[in-house]
Amino acid sequence: MTGSPMPAERADQPVAGSAKSPPEIADVIRRDIQSGAYPPGHHLGTIEIAERFGVSRGPVREALRLLESLNLVRILPRKGAFVIAPGDDEIQELLEIRGLLFALSCERAARRITAEVAADLGRHAKRLTEMAADPACSPRRFQQGTFDLAETVLRACGSERLAEMQREMTFGAGIVYGHLSFATQDMRAIEARAFGTLVELIVAGHPEESFRAARRVHEDGVRRGVELAALMPKPAPTDFRGKRKRRS
Missing domain, CATH: 1.20.120.530 (GntR ligand-binding domain-like)
Structure with a gap:
């Protein structure tokens, strides 16, 4: 097995910089999922993520939909978004x-x-x-x-x-x-x-x-x-x- 891991930023830390748009937010969360900071089954709360990035919940919801399209997240009605494991x-x-x-x-x-x-x-x-x-x-x-x-x-x-x-x-x-x-x-x-x-x-x-x-x-x-x-x-x-x- 080969690879080159990079230290994962703690998923509960505020994100500095310009990660404000849905694609940018989705990219940061994707890295957290891939690093294991957000394990399979983890609930991705929109309020917590919005606070982390300093944005409203609208961009967060769009970012989660982008992650769902990548098969990294499953969004369930009235339950929210959850990290899923790859098959x-x-x-x-x-x-x-x-x-x-x-x-x-x-x-x-x-x-x-x-x-x-x-x-x-x-x-x-x-x-x-x-x-x-x-x-x-x-x-x-x-x-x-x-x-x-x-x-x-x-x-x-x-x-x-x-x-x-x-x-x-x-x-x-x-x-x-x-x-x-x-x-x-x-x-x-x-x-x-x-x-x-x-x-x-x-x-x-x-x-x-x-x-x-x-x-x-x-x-x-x-x-x-x-x-x-x-x-x-x-x-x-x-x-x-x-x-x-x-x-x-």
Whole structure:
């Protein structure tokens, strides 16, 4: 699994700046949903959101309708708007797109490699190897190490638009499986070796090989995460009142 998470702004904090129009408000809330600040089932109160952005409830309602059109929010009559979880097919699609974006970033980074970037990537790859050898290393800590390496690739790829697209897609898919790809020490060791090979190709300036290696790293990580997720109990469905339904 690859990605580059950005610290999420707390969803209850006032928003400074010019986020006043419905599309701008919707974009901020979308980021909150993708970061996990607004989890599935969370009620999006129009009054609270209006106060947060310093606007009336009209722009908020329009922003929520925009989010509903993106299948991020469900608006129920007389109940309000609720965050919904992506379906399995949508998650798989997001993962595939994100993997392709990461591979493109690695290809571009290999074409533009510098001594400074090579040194940074080498440090991150070494750190992953050290964490993989540490039995006390948690899956989430190792995952953050892969994020740090991926962020170096994104900064080196020479396309801020490509980098931003991947950053924005990290949360929606990564939240679902994420650290499951690194659940055991053996899995972390496999991932560390794969990232080490990828870094060697990027540093050597082999764009095509870097692209293929990045696809393998991502696809293998997703496969391991999905296989492990299939063995875990499914969460109870959300009843859109901020609670979980009891299973009968």
